[in-house]
Amino acid sequence: MIDRLIAFAVRQRALVLVLVCVFILGGIAAARRVAIDAVPDVTNVQVQVLTSAPALGPVDVETYVTTPVERAMAGLPDVEEIRSTTRAGISAVTISFDDSVNVYFARQMVNERLAQAKSAIPDGYGTPELGPISSGLGEIYHFEVKGPGKSLMDLRSLLEWQIAPRLRMVPGIVDVNTFGGEAKSLEVTLDPVRLAASQLGVSEVLDAIARNHLAVGGAHFTDGREHVTVRGEARVRTAEDLLSIVVDTRGETPLYIRDLGTVGYAPQVRYGAVTRDGRGEAVVGVAMMLLGANSGKTVGLVKEALADIGKSLPEGVTIDGYYDRTDLVDRTIKTVRTNLFEASALVVAVLFLTLASFRAGSVVTLAIPLALLGVFIGMWAIGLSGNLLSLGAIDFGLVVDGAIIIIENAQRRLADERERLGRPLTSDERSAVVVASSQEVRQATAFGEAIIALVYVPLLALEGVEGRMFRPMALTVLFALASAFVLSLTVIPAVASLALSRDTHDRPSPFIRLADRLYRPALARAMRAPRITVAIAVAVLAASLGIFSQMGREFLPKLDEGAIVIATVRLPSASIEHAIEQTTRIETILKTFPEVQTVVCRTGRAEIAVDPMGMNMTDVYVLLRPRGEWTTATDREGLVKAFDKALTENVPGSGFSYTQPIEMNTNDLLAGIESDVAIHIHGHDLATLQRTGEKMVRVLRGVPGAADVRA
Numbered sequence: 001m002i003d004r005l006i007a008f009a010v011r012q013r014a015l016v017l018v019l020v021c022v023f024i025l026g027g028i029a030a031a032r033r034v035a036i037d038a039v040p041d042v043t044n045v046q047v048q049v050l051t052s053a054p055a056l057g058p059v060d061v062e063t064y065v066t067t068p069v070e071r072a073m074a075g076l077p078d079v080e081e082i083r084s085t086t087r088a089g090i091s092a093v094t095i096s097f098d099d100s101v102n103v104y105f106a107r108q109m110v111n112e113r114l115a116q117a118k119s120a121i122p123d124g125y126g127t128p129e130l131g132p133i134s135s136g137l138g139e140i141y142h143f144e145v146k147g148p149g150k151s152l153m154d155l156r157s158l159l160e161w162q163i164a165p166r167l168r169m170v171p172g173i174v175d176v177n178t179f180g181g182e183a184k185s186l187e188v189t190l191d192p193v194r195l196a197a198s199q200l201g202v203s204e205v206l207d208a209i210a211r212n213h214l215a216v217g218g219a220h221f222t223d224g225r226e227h228v229t230v231r232g233e234a235r236v237r238t239a240e241d242l243l244s245i246v247v248d249t250r251g252e253t254p255l256y257i258r259d260l261g262t263v264g265y266a267p268q269v270r271y272g273a274v275t276r277d278g279r280g281e282a283v284v285g286v287a288m289m290l291l292g293a294n295s296g297k298t299v300g301l302v303k304e305a306l307a308d309i310g311k312s313l314p315e316g317v318t319i320d321g322y323y324d325r326t327d328l329v330d331r332t333i334k335t336v337r338t339n340l341f342e343a344s345a346l347v348v349a350v351l352f353l354t355l356a357s358f359r360a361g362s363v364v365t366l367a368i369p370l371a372l373l374g375v376f377i378g379m380w381a382i383g384l385s386g387n388l389l390s391l392g393a394i395d396f397g398l399v400v401d402g403a404i405i406i407i408e409n410a411q412r413r414l415a416d417e418r419e420r421l422g423r424p425l426t427s428d429e430r431s432a433v434v435v436a437s438s439q440e441v442r443q444a445t446a447f448g449e450a451i452i453a454l455v456y457v458p459l460l461a462l463e464g465v466e467g468r469m470f471r472p473m474a475l476t477v478l479f480a481l482a483s484a485f486v487l488s489l490t491v492i493p494a495v496a497s498l499a500l501s502r503d504t505h506d507r508p509s510p511f512i513r514l515a516d517r518l519y520r521p522a523l524a525r526a527m528r529a530p531r532i533t534v535a536i537a538v539a540v541l542a543a544s545l546g547i548f549s550q551m552g553r554e555f556l557p558k559l560d561e562g563a564i565v566i567a568t569v570r571l572p573s574a575s576i577e578h579a580i581e582q583t584t585r586i587e588t589i590l591k592t593f594p595e596v597q598t599v600v601c602r603t604g605r606a607e608i609a610v611d612p613m614g615m616n617m618t619d620v621y622v623l624l625r626p627r628g629e630w631t632t633a634t635d636r637e638g639l640v641k642a643f644d645k646a647l648t649e650n651v652p653g654s655g656f657s658y659t660q661p662i663e664m665n666t667n668d669l670l671a672g673i674e675s676d677v678a679i680h681i682h683g684h685d686l687a688t689l690q691r692t693g694e695k696m697v698r699v700l701r702g703v704p705g706a707a708d709v710r711a
Contacts, residue, residue: 027373374483
């Protein structure tokens with residue numbers, strides 16, 4: 001069948017060239033549709049159940065909210081893990097499923113169990129809801145809402161009621177997380193003396209507000225030719241509406257709320273705050289991307305939407321973006337593009353040196369862009385995203401391997417045939433020779449390509465984090481090999497029958513002749529002393545094994561995201577006011593480094609508590625300038641050491657650990673922790689758990705290489 005395909009491709013050269021043009025157009029279209037991100041998304045299939053219980057402490061939230069939710073989720077099919085985080089006022093339960101489960105089906109199953117969980121939670125203790133469909137790569141754009149003279153409450157209201165709703169309509173955005181500021185509310189401050197004099201209690205005031213804050217429908221009636229809808233409107237909209245509510249009637253005299261206290265605008269209970277660049281509190285928003293969306297395209301749409309929203313904001317209010325995922329994506333694409341270009345240039349240079357023919361080298365080189373387009377078609381067909389790991393794994397030396405063998409053999413056979421006939425070959429004769437030469441070596445080259453492909457096939461069987469990280473890379477390489485295989489059977493022989501010169505001679509290149517001249521004496525000496533040769537090889541192997549045993553090992557080298565996140569932990573009893581004071585000091589210290597562009601500290605949790613941190617915990621986002629402008633250190637590790645030294649000396653009472661935005665979010669979603677390695681201690685006595693944790697910290701700090709250990 002392979003022989004027939006080669007013969008057909010050479011005979012129908014015009015058809016093959018037309019199909020190549022169609023293939024190129026399809027590949028370009030597919031390349032534009034493939035989602036591009038910096039790293040593969042290794043987040044597992046998981047669903048978060050979030051419950052807000054503002055009035056409860058952590059023990060009560062665990063007892064009345066978290067435990068019923070966990071029990072309701074037990075027994076779901078294909079569940080791998082159920083874990084939870086409980087803090088004051090918030091419960092977050094994460095249900096992880098097998099990778100074979102569709103995330104939307106998983107959410108449907110969890111949602112069906114939520115009814116059971118709701119019935120087990122006492123009234124008024126919170127309503128569990130599903131978290132957003134996002135991942136560790138979800139936080140794609142961070143921005144601050146600024147306005148001179150505007151209060152934190154006004155800025156927060158603008159973000160929640162004008163900016164966030166419009167951003168949620170952007171394709172690819174699943175939600176907008178709000179951090180910092182003050183959530184606006186109407187607050188009734190009752191006077192105990194007036195209440196006692198009126199012989200009323202707080203519950204009666206609450207009942208009066210509930211009775212008067214509603215809207216009811218009254219059907220409709222016909223007035224002549226008009227249809228009139230009847231409705232009763234009694235919703236509280238302003239402070240004056242609240243003051244005018246009647247609490248009780250004594251005889252003919254109504255008793256209003258204004259007679260019992262005062263009403264004013266006040267912030268809701270805060271569980272978090274944001275500061276920036278040492279200038280105090282700020283209001284920020286985080287656009288969260290839908291799972292599987294194209295981050296580059298989505299960020300572009302977010303920027304367009306924010307520019308349009310900015311036109312309708314009050315005078316002086318601006319939106320300042322400080323973290324943009326496209327910066328990292330652009331740097332990643334630049335790295336991949338540079339590597340692919342340099343690899344292609346190197347392969348092309350070697351081709352022209354070894355083949356000693358411009359036309360032959362051009363035919364082989366044609367396989368590189370066509371195979372790359374085949375990769376994009378395959379990625380688009382099965383929904384793979386391109387990233388540094390998957391695209392960077394393409395080896396163009398493997399791609400052109402089969403084409404080189406076919407062209408080199410065709411050159412030799414054409415030269416032999418011309419020498420035998422003593423004249424230039426006709427078009428039909430050249431085609432026959434190319435077909436015969438391709439068929440002669442095709443079986444051997446196919447076997448070699450199959451062996452290379454088999455090396456990557458086991459990667460497809462990997463599971464968990466390893467599978468989500470390396471399967472896309474293996475599939476990308478397999479797509480490239482499959483494309484090269486098809487090209488070597490069709491396009492390469494067809495183009496070779498047209499492009500190879502009529503007066504082709506089998507002349508080895510000077511580079512090959514030089515290599516042959518150096519290799520033959522070395523081979524002869526090695527063959528004359530086989531024992532010495534084997535002994536040298538064994539000695540080199542032993543030395544390499546010794547060196548390898550002393551080298552450090554890691555799963556993958558860390559990608560430099562261009563930003564550092566400093567996880568800061570204070571005493572559990574630390575107040576939010578103390579946290580704001582401390583984060584402002586941290587920002588002032590970090591801003592003294594010339595490498596730092598901006599510093600944003602996020603303390604506690606946001607409204608959508610995907611990461612329910614306590615008020616004693618702060619994520620310090622340090623956005624860095626380009627590497628060429630660094631003066632304190634030449635690498636990230638050196639800069640982190642300088643940061644740690646400055647913060648440890650000037651900010652006592654806190655612990656600092658260093659990570660990066662995507663790395664932190666991914667670790668947290670995968671295992672509920674932000675660090676690389678964690679040890680979980682299980683038990684029922686909190687005091688015993690605390691003592692055991694502190695003892696374990698003291699032991700682990702003595703482990704060589706442990707830079708940051710905390711309980």
